[in-house]
Structures are given as C-alpha cells and as structure tokens.
Amino acid sequence: MNCAVCGGTATKLNIEKQPVCSRHVKSKAKAPACPDCKLPMMIRAGKYGAFWGCMAFPSCNGIKKI
Numbered sequence: 001m002n003c004a005v006c007g008g009t010a011t012k013l014n015i016e017k018q019p020v021c022s023r024h025v026k027s028k029a030k031a032p033a034c035p036d037c038k039l040p041m042m043i044r045a046g047k048y049g050a051f052w053g054c055m056a057f058p059s060c061n062g063i064k065k066i
C-alpha cells in the first residue's frame with residue numbers, strides 16, 4: 001500500500017483509517033475530487049489495496065490511485 005500523503009510505503013493507518021507511512025501517522029491526506037462528479041473522495045480498501053473511491057459510490061464509480 002502507498003502512503004496517502006506522500007505515496008511512500010504505508011505501514012500504518014492514521015485516525016481516518018488512511019494508509020500512511022511512519023512519517024505521516026499524524027497527518028491526514030487531503031481528499032482529491034472525484035474525476036467524474038467532483039465530489040470529495042474517500043479511502044476504500046479493495047482486493048489490491050487501498051484506493052480513493054468517490055463518496056457517492058455506488059451511484060458514481062470514480063476511483064483514483066493513492
């Protein structure tokens with residue numbers, strides 16, 4: 001998994017349950033805007049690790065890699 005703040009190797013989860021590296025345990029990643037509907041995105045866990053998913057899911061399927 002990649003750190004949601006810097007993209008480095010994530011080893012922990014922060015208070016928002018976002019995957020982060022040890023340097024960013026106290027940081028929160030700024031949620032990107034959905035590429036499809038422009039709503040903020042949320043960290044979601046998938047089979048292949050965490051990713052940004054649209055908060056309007058399932059009506060919107062916008063995703064972004066962390």
Ligand SMILES: [Zn+2]
Nearest residue numbers: 003006021024
């Ligand atoms: Zn980091």
Ligand SMILES: [Zn+2]
Nearest residue numbers: 034037054060
């Ligand atoms: Zn969306």
